[in-house]
Amino acid sequence: MLSASRPINMAHMRNELLKKYGGPVPRYTSYPTAPQMTSDIDGDVVLQWVSELPNDEPISLYCHIPFCDSLCWFCGCHTKVTNRAENSDGPVSRYVALMEQELLTLAAAASKGANNPPSTARIHWGGGSPTILTPDLITRLSAAIDNAFPIAEGRVFSVEIDPRGVDLDRMEALAAAGVNRISIGVQDFDPAVQTAINRRQSFDETERVVSGMRERGVESINIDLIYGLPFQTSGTIDATIDQVMRLAPDRISLFGYAHVPWMKKHQALIDTDTLPDQENRAIMATQAAKLLCKAGYEQIGIDHFALPKDRLVALRDTGQLRRNFQGYTDDPTKTLLGCGVSAISRFSSGLAQNETELPAYRRHVLAGEPPIARGCRTNKHDRLRAAIIEKLMCNFAVDLRQILNDMNSDSKEIEADIDRLSPLVRDGLVTLSEGLILSITDLGRPYTRQVAACFDEYLPRAKGRHSMTV
Ligand SMILES: C[S@@+](CC[C@H](N)C(=O)[O-])C[C@H]1O[C@@H](n2cnc3c(N)ncnc32)[C@H](O)[C@@H]1O
Ligand code: SF4
Structure with a gap:
């Protein structure tokens, strides 16, 4: 009798825990978290922090590209829709020109006279969709980074990729720039889910980019998946994971859908009646994790998975895994410089976030000052x-x-x-x-x-x- 009733009691207990502890809390990609930042920290403070960086200690550099071809309704990232700028004077190319200027301002502050600024051990381009950049702009931005900061030996250069619209020329340009790690957004391959989130993306176009970048020397591929999206079920998760396994990514991120329409107005386009409830979210999360582990992946922290040969696994096993704004990482650097709209920098003395609106960002950059909106001392x-x-x-x-x-x-x-x-x-x-x-x-x-x-x-x-x- 006891064994027959145990599963029911366990399920009841799990639901009670979910009700009690399933409420909203930060994702802790930093501490203090973003709401602690105030306008007390401005460009002058950040110039000081940058000038104090040791020249012989490599840093990480994050570049934010706040543009996409179309808006996915679930998106919580800082981005807006723009037409692809194939010409030399579109909004994306004007934005890259501002980033070039910002990089020069940061490098000059870090150089302290005759010294070289610190080298970059890590570069990450995120967004938005960095692959909205034309091949020329990809080359221009990477050259601007390398002109501003020396390249550390063994540098990891990672880029977030929306595979829709990534042509061969873009793949060539990314590889030539030195990109050696990519992260590809998939979320879910189910057509009904894709329609409900306004993101139609076939398996074939995803595979084309995965193999195209592998052929060009990229060794590490991450795929982003989300549970908790409209119309998602255990069945759609199963089918998506089956397809993802055919791509054999080195890493997988499995995020719970963050529905925050009070912050991201376009998420109101998603009918809340179509969203799985909290209990079903928990079931999907557990099931996805089980499937990935059965397929040979190791769980890393709360939402990442990696093949056993991946460095994240060794770091996890030796207690050296790190967490930063991009999630779980093998990035050993102490300093992260953020470049571009809304980018966040981390110094040993505190955090600083760039202006989130383009006009304010542009004003600061053209005045030759770091475009800082807010921050906090730690x-x-x-x-x-x-x-x-x-x-x-x-x-x-x-x-x-x-x-x-x-x-x-x-x-x-x-x-x-x-x-x-x-x-x-x-x-x-x-x-x-x-x-x-x-x-x-x-x-x-x-x-x-x-x-x-x-x-x-x-x-x-x-x-x-x-x-x-x-
Ligand atoms: C900048 S996007 C990835 C690059 C590219 N723009 C794309 O969508 O393929 C970063 C990732 O954040 C995750 N993400 C975005 N909005 C989210 C949300 N509201 N809840 C959970 N994860 C989200 C998605 O998995 C997405 O792939
Ligand atoms: S999920 Fe990616 S492609 Fe979609 S709107 Fe957000 S940043 Fe753009």
């Missing part, structure tokens, strides 16, 4: 919390005593945080040993962001407006 307390949150998000466990020791902090510092963990301990989501080793249990894994949130000093504990945890 102090010792923030750095302690950032380290704890990153460990939890990457390893599902953290040795709190060790981190307190490493950062010369006292356990009093996290007394309130430990109190906030009590209900999660009672509900079996985490364990906390006397030696202050905090571990997230299998039951608690879907609520990792909620566990991390216990260490977020700034999170309003009242009803939040972030995306759902699961």
